[in-house]
Amino acid sequence: MDENERASLLNELKTIRGRAEEIEAELGLCAEDRIGTECTYCSENNEFFRTLIDTIPDLVWVKDLQGVYLACNEAFELFFGAAESKIVGKTDYDFVDKKLADFFRMNDKKAMKSGRPSINEEWITIAATGKRTLVETIKTPVENDAGNVIGILGVARDITDRKLTEDGLKKQLKLLTQPSGESAEIEFADLFDINDIQRLQDEFSDATGVASLICDTTGNPITKPSCFCQLCSIIRETVKGNENCRKSDAALGRPKRGGPTIHLCLSGGLWDAGAAITVGGTHVANWLIGQVRDENHTEEDIRAYAREVGADEELVAVAFHSTPSMSHKKFRQISRVLYTLASQLSDIAYQNIRQARFIHDLTVTESKLNDTRNYLSSIIDSMPSLLIGVDVNCKVTQWNAEAQRTTGFSVQEALGRSLYEVLPRIKTRSQSVDAAIVSKTPSSFSLETSQKGGSVKYENVTAYPLVADGVEGAVLRVDDITERINMEKMMIQSEKMLSVGGLAAGMAHEINNPLAGILGAVSNIKKRIFSDIKANGQVAEGCRISLDNVRNYLREREIPRMLDGIQESGTRAANIVHNMLSFSRKSEMDFQKHDLIELLEKTLELAASDYDLKKQYDFKAIDVVRDYDHCVPPVMCEKNELLQVFLNIFKNGAEAMAEKDYSDGRARFICRVKRDDSFAVIQIEDNGPGMNKETLKRIFDPFYTTKQVGQGTGLGLSVSYFIIAEHHNGMLKVDSEPGKWTRFTIRLPL
Template sequence: MSVHFIVSTTIPFLLFAALAYAYTLTHFKTDIDDKNNSSAKLIVSIVEEEMHNIQSSLQNCAKAIEKNKNTAVQTEIYLQAIIMANPAIHQVRLLNNEGIVYALSPFSKDVLGMDMSNYPSFKNAYVKKTVYWSPAIISATHRTPVFQISIPVQNGVLIANVTFPNLNSLIKELNIGEHSILAVTDQTGTYIAHTDETQVLQRTEDPHFKLFKDISGKSVRKESIKNDKNYDTAYAASIGPSRWVALIYQNSKEVYRDLITYTIAFTTLALLILFLGMIVLLFRLKTIGSNFNELVSLAAQVSRGDYSRSATPKDIREFDEIATAFGKMSSSIESREQEINTLNRDLAQQLSEMQKLRSLLSNIINSMPSVLIAVDSSTKIIQWNAQAELESGIRSKDAAGRALEDVYPRLSSKMADIRTAMHSSKPRSEGRLTHLQDGRTYHEDITIYPLESNGIEGAVIRLDDVTDKVRLEQIMVQSEKMMSLGGLAAGMAHEINNPLAGISGNIYNMQKRIFGDLPANQAAAEKYGLSLEDMHRYLDARDIPKMMEAIKSSTNRASTIVRNMLSFSRKSEKNMEPQNIADLLDETIDIAASDYNLKKQFDFKKIRIVRDYSENIADVFCERSEIQQVFFNIMKNGAEAMKDKEYSGSSPCFTIKIYQERQDVTVQIEDNGPGINEKARSRIFEPFYTTKPVGKGTGLGLSVAYFIITEQHKGSMSIDSETGNWTRFTITLPVKQEN
């Protein structure tokens, strides 16, 4: 029995120790792999982000230079600005298509005019039309690796010298262990960052670079190293389009040696203690078994609810103490049961309240219009609200536990900021994110709140959709511009009105003094021996009266146009008064005709106007200039559309109807232009949506008109169209406005 007990006890223990050792070793290796993979990816992420910022800055500068076609001096100002904006950029040169430097910053007489046509930085960018990162050189000034990035531009190449001064500091801060090194090489295998900084200054080449020179993609490659007395394992990851490589070398034997030593010592000590314990246990096994059986019998009795029997004193002190304690336990178990029942009821009530509170908090979070995402210290998702599900199309349970940048890719550029907020324990507002979705531009404000309480570390990221706010700001800017133009037009109208008044008054006096039956006219004619009748016949023969009437008619028309312009451009004080819609519409037609005659884009007089105004239309309580602006925008768009259509057997025409139904006045403005397709009609009233070419329209006219009718006048505005034939805008305004 003793041998059997020893064998049956020792073998499971040894198996358990072996399994524990195997599991610990495997888990330890996995942890090391994960740590090295994370370190390599972190280096890649930071370097790629810095390279992307540099490349984006230079590409934006190149686009600005191409767009504005500046002089060499203006171009140097652009180059100087990009250096001041990005401390990683130290010198920028602009080469023409022959490889000659014609602009640079900082300025250098020795470099200006230099022929760089045979430089790889020029050839690779100009011939291949792609961004090129050169191998590193050691700067004598900065004592750090310097790289050249080449950006192809129109008829030339933009070349910049850049450094990564903080790369070595970052590698040292990672602290991956005394038996490992971390390094970064350029595309030739030369170290540009290393745990031992002297390797960088000496431009040492990595001895195993041939294993990794073809690496690509986002994953980290693990390789076994042979014929190296210091390191036997390497981890490598590719860095972006530059073909740089992040490397971690490790001596696995040294890393695992301490673990193996501790495991063997622990196992030996445990076996020794087990062996000594079993020897002592064998001597007391028989007595223990008897006492144990009695206690088991007593426990079975108590479990049946029989508390009458008590334990007898035992020879072994420990069992005697157990028996005494067992007796005390059986005597108080009934009262304990009652206390437990009471406690269970209280716990059930508290649990119910906690579930209600959790449900309330969840409902509050899910009802918020903002995207709320909570992550742990490793940026794995732990909370994902309903708005996040709506924006991403990913359910909360599917997002939980996954990396934030994988589930919500448009936050990838903010991962470093999220980690910074967690480390600094201070909220951060990271400005505005912009992205395209279904052809539309959306704007979001991002705020990061660090979490550090109750053992939970991480952050909450809040994304607020501010697209409407941004567009409203743009509309306000555009409105300010239009107000300025209105003031300018009013000033010009006043200036024009004065000479018009002089012309009109003088032509009136001329008609009276030539054709009027005035004694003064007769006296002057007799003084100089003239016959007024002969002079009148002469003037009639030369059509002078018709010309004077034409001048008078033209000045009257010009005065009407100026008066309408003054009324239309006068600053609105939101003076809501009853207005005759037909009169406002006719005045707006005159303004639209003047606008197109002046611009010579289209002669508005050639557009036929068909008016169908019902009688006894009630005056509409509205703001005069705003309603004129709505009519003007609609007719201006219609005239431009009809200009682009070829007519056969017909001509451009506006059909305008005004009628009243109960307490509403309806205005229909229909043109026989090319019409608007269904897709454009669905977005016609959106701010900044336009079907016109770039530079021909802002996309604000109809959106402003829609806002004026629906929001400021509590009316309605709709559009109907038949492609190729006509477009009709229907505006309905209430006769009375409620405050």
């Protein structure tokens, strides 16, 4: 900490002192006291603040950002066993072991980093006394005027007694709430406040004039004796006398129905009485009274007992005459009152236990309900479906984590609001939800929602009515089935491919034979008329005709153009047959690992040489944006087939973009290569005219084309789909937004 920060922190302390002065002035000085004393008071500010801080029994200290002490109070001095002057300028590491100092420093940093007070409990040893103490420490960041943290203010309060009290209460609660058959361990002190019982016992003795004591079932005292006579005290000081007294006390407290136990003391021979205190049939204590004599007790008898137990005979005789005396009838009356009080204490103790157990059972039940509620909530929140509870008015009563993630509405924001407000896409099917609630019959329907970017999201919604007594409403389960629908479409497409495959094989062989004859004949015709082979001239001379005249005649009649048309059409038909054969069998292919980026680049080179005057597009005039992840590993594939797929997509895109007017820009391809878990993903996107829904549904169908007759076979994308799906175990899909873009996505397993 530099000098400026240190000065700022000390200034904060001065401000605190000033505030303390203001408070003291408001609370402690009247108007007359303040007149003429303000200057004197101001000069005593520091002394007052020091006294105020030192009077606080809590440990108080201030550190800078580096943990260096700047100030502390007297209580803190006791902790370190050093004066403040010896503490200031040092750190915890100068006074305590490294482990504890690290702990202190960690909590300092935690409070300063959070900008909020931090609270923790820690055991410390007061150096001045050696006492082990549990303290609750509050560490508060100190900020300057600019709001920057410049130090830490610590306050530690001794909570040892509070902790012991809490532990005692926990032990007491545990004993009170144990099963009824396990009450043997319950002690009298667990049931009552001993101070209250002592007060009751003292008042009883003062009112009746008899000695009183509450002991456990073995005769050991629980309370302090009330009005004990000197005679019994002398006798109890002897070993034998004390043993006899304990036996007598234990015998007096044995449970007895209908009244107290009254008999002469087994030790001194005075009249005693006792009543048992029980809890649910368990004997926990005895309340004893007595130490009174009647007219039948003589000094000779007591002297003889003194000699028997080894007590001072003369002291015993003097004490005997000072012992209270009353009639046996009165003592019995007092004993009956004792029995009533002991019975009341037994009833109170039993009711306390029952109440404690009832509260404990309620607490346990509530805890179990909370656990069950949390468990069910966890199940609901862990489900991938949206689970939404609604009442009869379609107000949200339950909102799981998936609903929150999908809609952006938190639980607090969604509860109590209309279902159609937080999930507007379901409003179109509100009648189905209402019908489920009214008819108490589940209802299911599907939703189709257009997403940003042109994709479609498919959802299945099921409304389950709540049928419990007194509960009305429904639970809606919303499942995203987009992947399933897309998979079904791909399966349908695959089925189409397979069904066409069988047909294609037969057709290809049937067409190949006549097609070969046509192409061969055209080639021979052109060769025998227009080529300069020797046989052509010889035959012409033998027929006495000019070969040049024949050629001129045929050219005038455009026969060569017709022959070229036949040959071009035949070649095109041969290509169609070749493509059809791709559906019927897998040829011998060379599968190796290839870099997808290299294959895309090679395809772009091939496509760049494509210029079609008839279609009026030039691939070189199309911009290409590359977005490649070079970390994608090579993929096992058949190189030529992937080149064919890429080229088909590029040519189709180029031809489509040639039909669009780019008055505000240029035609563009975006090529992407990236990784998605265990798949390599290739995307080829154009900014052409896009496709409508009908075209998207049929784009991979065999022989389906949007081109004019003679410009496309309708097999290019079908073959591409077959190559990706069947030969490479991958996926090929297309997304489009009419008028804006089309994107082909290929996923190949790594």
